[in-house]
Amino acid sequence: MTDTGADRAIPRPRGAAARLIGRKLALVGLVLIGLVVAGALFAPWIAPFDPNDQMFDGLTLEGAPMPPDGKFLLGTDLLGRDLLSRLLYGAQTSLIIGVVANGLALLIGTLVGITAGFFRGWIGAVLMRFTDLMMAFPALLLAISLAAIFQPSLWIVAMVIALVNWVQTARVIYTETTSLATRDFIAAERTLGASTSRILFRHILPHLIPTIIVWGTLGISTTVLLEATLSFLGVGVQPPTPSWGNIIFENQTYFQTAPWLVFIPGAAIILLALAFNLVGDALRDVLDPTQRGRD
Amino acid sequence: MAAYLIRRLIQSALILLGVSFITFFLLYVLPADPVRQIAGRSATAQTVENIREQLGLDKPFVVQYGRYLTGLLQGDMGRSYLQKTEVAELILSRLPATLLLMLGAIVCELVLGLSMGIAAALWRGRAVDQALMMTSFITVSAPQFVVSLLLLYVFAVRLGWFPIGGYGTFAHLVLPALTLGILGSGWYSRMMRSSMIDVLRADYIRTARAKGLGRARVVLRHALPNAILPVIAMIGIDIGIFMGGIVVVESVFGWPGIGQLAWQAIQRVDIPIIMGVTLVSAFAIVIGNLLADLIAPFIDPRITLR
Numbered sequence: 001m002t003d004t005g006a007d008r009a010i011p012r013p014r015g016a017a018a019r020l021i022g023r024k025l026a027l028v029g030l031v032l033i034g035l036v037v038a039g040a041l042f043a044p045w046i047a048p049f050d051p052n053d054q055m056f057d058g059l060t061l062e063g064a065p066m067p068p069d070g071k072f073l074l075g076t077d078l079l080g081r082d083l084l085s086r087l088l089y090g091a092q093t094s095l096i097i098g099v100v101a102n103g104l105a106l107l108i109g110t111l112v113g114i115t116a117g118f119f120r121g122w123i124g125a126v127l128m129r130f131t132d133l134m135m136a137f138p139a140l141l142l143a144i145s146l147a148a149i150f151q152p153s154l155w156i157v158a159m160v161i162a163l164v165n166w167v168q169t170a171r172v173i174y175t176e177t178t179s180l181a182t183r184d185f186i187a188a189e190r191t192l193g194a195s196t197s198r199i200l201f202r203h204i205l206p207h208l209i210p211t212i213i214v215w216g217t218l219g220i221s222t223t224v225l226l227e228a229t230l231s232f233l234g235v236g237v238q239p240p241t242p243s244w245g246n247i248i249f250e251n252q253t254y255f256q257t258a259p260w261l262v263f264i265p266g267a268a269i270i271l272l273a274l275a276f277n278l279v280g281d282a283l284r285d286v287l288d289p290t291q292r293g294r295d
Numbered sequence: 296m297a298a299y300l301i302r303r304l305i306q307s308a309l310i311l312l313g314v315s316f317i318t319f320f321l322l323y324v325l326p327a328d329p330v331r332q333i334a335g336r337s338a339t340a341q342t343v344e345n346i347r348e349q350l351g352l353d354k355p356f357v358v359q360y361g362r363y364l365t366g367l368l369q370g371d372m373g374r375s376y377l378q379k380t381e382v383a384e385l386i387l388s389r390l391p392a393t394l395l396l397m398l399g400a401i402v403c404e405l406v407l408g409l410s411m412g413i414a415a416a417l418w419r420g421r422a423v424d425q426a427l428m429m430t431s432f433i434t435v436s437a438p439q440f441v442v443s444l445l446l447l448y449v450f451a452v453r454l455g456w457f458p459i460g461g462y463g464t465f466a467h468l469v470l471p472a473l474t475l476g477i478l479g480s481g482w483y484s485r486m487m488r489s490s491m492i493d494v495l496r497a498d499y500i501r502t503a504r505a506k507g508l509g510r511a512r513v514v515l516r517h518a519l520p521n522a523i524l525p526v527i528a529m530i531g532i533d534i535g536i537f538m539g540g541i542v543v544v545e546s547v548f549g550w551p552g553i554g555q556l557a558w559q560a561i562q563r564v565d566i567p568i569i570m571g572v573t574l575v576s577a578f579a580i581v582i583g584n585l586l587a588d589l590i591a592p593f594i595d596p597r598i599t600l601r
Contacts, residue, residue, distance in 0.1 A: 025432075132310060133310050135580075136311070136314055136535075138576035138580065139539050140540060140542060141573055142318075142321075145322070145573075148561045149564065150325065225436070228441075229440060229543060232543075233542075233543070233546070245438075252444075255447075256448070262441075262448075263448075266438075266441035266445070273436035273437070274436035277432055278432060
């Protein structure tokens, strides 16, 4: 993805219908995100039951989970807890990890990318070789090993995810910074005697903000998926704290007789990840004119 | 070319060295004590110390890592703490299953992804295109375990077409390969779509149409061969993505490959196996990327290797 002036000058044409659909999909994504955020924020008020209450009438006479009905809108889980309530509280977990882990990854990635791209020299070489090295890591395997060996808590899981997820951002920011650093207006600033920090914060960073926003949004989707996967394997967020991944982990044994316990949280994970992908992709179109019409 | 190859090989070797160092270091500093796992709960302090000494885990980090590396250069990946077997042997015995799954997954990805991408390019901007691109968005947003469980529920539990897990026949391969294939298809379909759109714009395609050739013939004989090449070159990169994801799929389907081996080892803190599988995966990733770069100039003569 070379970023040349020529590409910027001639945006490729794009059909009005496609543009509309793009915005429509972004709108769908925003609405989904809004719903999940609202569900997470207002969980204490809108959840019909306590998410950890193992209700006596929450299990059938044989001790199996209850299917969805008038009282338990989405049914109950293997311990007789209300699934809807657990999902609403689980949304808190997903969003906290999504924001914290991804924020941390974004911060590391941006720092590494800017430093390597702007200062070049041996610092840049070392940082970028290290980034290459991280690219060769089987990330999921690393995350699972780390999460399993620590006694995982919400914050440890967020740290582990940040640790394996900063690499992509670093690469993109590095490429953008190197091309920015050689542009004329930066040279002009230098000639005028601007300090390094002024160039970095007043001139380089503002140009990187669209990229950071796009990758930040797309990254939340990756983070949500990684958290769900770790929790599904039992090395992520630990029960009884509900997370969409560990609800599936806990109820796996009932997956043949009570499939809603697996597929309702599963659908929630897909919808949330999809929402962030849709919004991120639309943002890329809106914020980066060179990408317009490419897809 | 030769100089390029040598430089890339040295780079790859250094990357693998770095991966081995970081993994070893992380497993060394982390709070899990493998000796406790081996000795069991009732072991005396003396037994624990003996085991620690036997395994060389009482030595300083540099000595332990040096020892591991010397062994590695001679093809010795150490012994499993719990299974008392050579790690290299364990991995070799599991590798064929993983490679088979990889082959199946890549075939599924290509068949699904390429046909979706071609269809989307041909009906660009229409409902078909939008539906297909939405599908590709969904596939990159779905976690492996949800798709695995969904396919298991529909095709194994409900319809009973395929076994619920295990290894041995072609029927066992279908669902795990399809899981990975569906998830990877979104990536290929987007690449195929944009590659195809670029080729369809080319002058020689217009010439072919102007000569009076039918649309089907132009697409299949003239456009497709050129459009498909850059996508095929990406298979190397895809191997890396694949290696990252086998742990979940192999665990859910009970597929006896190195992903399942790694997952069992992680649960028991069997460090030599975790090290071994990490290195083999990193090796596959590095080789995959190298292949993708080496193939590039054959596909597009404008690319030169420097």
